[in-house]
Amino acid sequence: MTSPSIHKDLVNCCAIETTRSMINEMGDFLFSILVDESHDNSIKEQMIVVLRFVDKSRQVKERLLDICHIADTCAQSLKDAIDAIFSTHGLSISSLRGQGYDGASNMSGEFNGLKALILRENPCAMYIHCFAHQLQLAVVSVAHRNVMLSDLFNMLAIIVNLVGASCKCVDALRTSYHVEILERLNIEKLSGGTGQFQEMSLARPGDTRWGSHLKTVTHFISMFNAIIDVLENISEDGIILQQKLMAIRQMDTMQDFQFVFSLHFMFEILAITDDLSQALQKKDQDIQNAMRLLKLYSILQELNDRFPETTTKLFTCISCLSPRDSLAAFDVCKLVRLAQLYPMDFNSEELLLFRPQLDKFLMLMRMDEVFFNLKSISCVAQKLVETGSSCYFPLVYRPITLVLILPVATASVERVFSAMNLIKNDLRNKMGDELLNDNLVAYMERDLFMKLENETILQHFQNMQPHRIQLSKLAISK
Structure with a gap:
C-alpha cells in the first residue's frame, strides 16, 4: 500500500470506474464536445475534452472525459487525439451533435480547423463559438472603437507596467493601500468584516x-490613491530619468477628469456584461436562454457579426422553442427547418410526420396547466418526460434534446485547467500524463466518484494484475 506504483494503479482504477459511470449516465444518447488546449506546470501542451449531454433524468450535464498530451496544436493532431479518445471510451463521432471551442484558427478555421475536419465526417456536429469568449471579444472591440475608452486602456496598461516594474514598487503599493484602508476604518468610512479588504495588486487586462x-478597472478604482502615492515616489526617488518623467505624466493623467470619468464609466459597463458572462458560464445553460440574455443586454448586433451563417440559421430556429408567454415565438416552419439541419436524425418520412405532431404539441402546451409558466427549453424537456408526453411526441422531443446538448461556453474546460494547476503544481511538476488525467477525472467528477462502491474499485484493481495479497474493503477509503 506504500508503493507508488500501487497508488498509481488505485488512482487509475478510480478514474476508469468514474469514467465508466459517466458513460453509463449518458447511455446511448447523443452528445457534444467542448475542447481547448493549454500548457501545464511542466510546459507540456494538454488537450481537454469535456462531454455535454442530457442524462436519463433529462438534466444537462458537462463531464470531463479525458485530458491528453499533444505534441503540436495543429487541427489534424487535435482531430487524431479526439479520435483516439473516442476509440478508448467506445464513443462514435457519428453520435456527435455539437462542438464548442474558442475562436482560435486551429479550432474554428473554416477550411482546415478542427471544426471543419469534424464537419466533413459528421455534418450534424454543429459548431458553437463559446458565448463567453465572444462576449469578451465584442466588449473589447466596442470599447476600442471609442477613442476615449481606447486611450483609457492604453493608459491603464502603461501604469500597470510602471507600478509593477519591481517588487519594491508592488510592496509600496500594497503598503499604501493597507494604510489607507486602516485610516478609513478608523474614521468609520468603511465597515469591516471577514474576508473584506484582502491583499490585491494591479491586474493586466487580456483581450x-x-x-x-473588469478586474483591472475595479482594482484601479479601489487602489487609486495608493497608485498615485507610488507614482509620486517613483517621480521623486526614481533612478532612471525616463521612468521619473513617465511617472509624472501618468500621475497628471490619472488626476484628469476625463480619465476618472472614463474609468468609472467603463466600470459600470463591464459590471453589466460581467453579470451576463457569469450567467453564460453555467453548466446547465441552454442556447435559447443564452440568446435571450444577449438580446436583453442589447449587444446582439456586435455578436451577430461573429456568427457563421449556418449558426445564425440554427439560432433563429432554436428561438422558436422558447416556452415563454405560452410559446408566443412558436413557428412550425422554422422548427421544420431545424429538423432539416439534422439529416442523420430525421429521415424523409419523419419530416412529413413532424409538422402535424408539432401542431398537436402546441395544443397540449397551451391547454395543459402542467406546462404553464415554464422558463427554458430544459424545463420543457423535463415536463415532457415527467408526464410521459415524450413518448407521444417523439419527433418533437428529439429536436428539444438536440438543442439542449449544444454547448454554450467552454467554462467547464477552463475549470479543468484551474484544477490542473492545483494537481500538477510546482512540487509535483514531474507528474506523468496518465496520472494527471486519472487525478483530474476523479477530482472534477467527484460526485460520480463518491457514489462508486469500494468493492467495484477493489475488484478492478485485483483484475489488473496478480498481487501477493488481496486488498480488503477496509484497505481503501475515498
Whole structure:
C-alpha cells in the first residue's frame, strides 16, 4: 500500500470506474464536445475534452472525459487525439451533435480547423463559438472603437507596467493601500468584516481572458490613491530619468477628469456584461436562454457579426422553442427547418410526420396547466418526460434534446485547467500524463466518484494484475 506504483494503479482504477459511470449516465444518447488546449506546470501542451449531454433524468450535464498530451496544436493532431479518445471510451463521432471551442484558427478555421475536419465526417456536429469568449471579444472591440475608452486602456496598461516594474514598487503599493484602508476604518468610512479588504495588486487586462478588464478597472478604482502615492515616489526617488518623467505624466493623467470619468464609466459597463458572462458560464445553460440574455443586454448586433451563417440559421430556429408567454415565438416552419439541419436524425418520412405532431404539441402546451409558466427549453424537456408526453411526441422531443446538448461556453474546460494547476503544481511538476488525467477525472467528477462502491474499485484493481495479497474493503477509503 506504500508503493507508488500501487497508488498509481488505485488512482487509475478510480478514474476508469468514474469514467465508466459517466458513460453509463449518458447511455446511448447523443452528445457534444467542448475542447481547448493549454500548457501545464511542466510546459507540456494538454488537450481537454469535456462531454455535454442530457442524462436519463433529462438534466444537462458537462463531464470531463479525458485530458491528453499533444505534441503540436495543429487541427489534424487535435482531430487524431479526439479520435483516439473516442476509440478508448467506445464513443462514435457519428453520435456527435455539437462542438464548442474558442475562436482560435486551429479550432474554428473554416477550411482546415478542427471544426471543419469534424464537419466533413459528421455534418450534424454543429459548431458553437463559446458565448463567453465572444462576449469578451465584442466588449473589447466596442470599447476600442471609442477613442476615449481606447486611450483609457492604453493608459491603464502603461501604469500597470510602471507600478509593477519591481517588487519594491508592488510592496509600496500594497503598503499604501493597507494604510489607507486602516485610516478609513478608523474614521468609520468603511465597515469591516471577514474576508473584506484582502491583499490585491494591479491586474493586466487580456483581450481573451474573461473578466480581466473588469478586474483591472475595479482594482484601479479601489487602489487609486495608493497608485498615485507610488507614482509620486517613483517621480521623486526614481533612478532612471525616463521612468521619473513617465511617472509624472501618468500621475497628471490619472488626476484628469476625463480619465476618472472614463474609468468609472467603463466600470459600470463591464459590471453589466460581467453579470451576463457569469450567467453564460453555467453548466446547465441552454442556447435559447443564452440568446435571450444577449438580446436583453442589447449587444446582439456586435455578436451577430461573429456568427457563421449556418449558426445564425440554427439560432433563429432554436428561438422558436422558447416556452415563454405560452410559446408566443412558436413557428412550425422554422422548427421544420431545424429538423432539416439534422439529416442523420430525421429521415424523409419523419419530416412529413413532424409538422402535424408539432401542431398537436402546441395544443397540449397551451391547454395543459402542467406546462404553464415554464422558463427554458430544459424545463420543457423535463415536463415532457415527467408526464410521459415524450413518448407521444417523439419527433418533437428529439429536436428539444438536440438543442439542449449544444454547448454554450467552454467554462467547464477552463475549470479543468484551474484544477490542473492545483494537481500538477510546482512540487509535483514531474507528474506523468496518465496520472494527471486519472487525478483530474476523479477530482472534477467527484460526485460520480463518491457514489462508486469500494468493492467495484477493489475488484478492478485485483483484475489488473496478480498481487501477493488481496486488498480488503477496509484497505481503501475515498
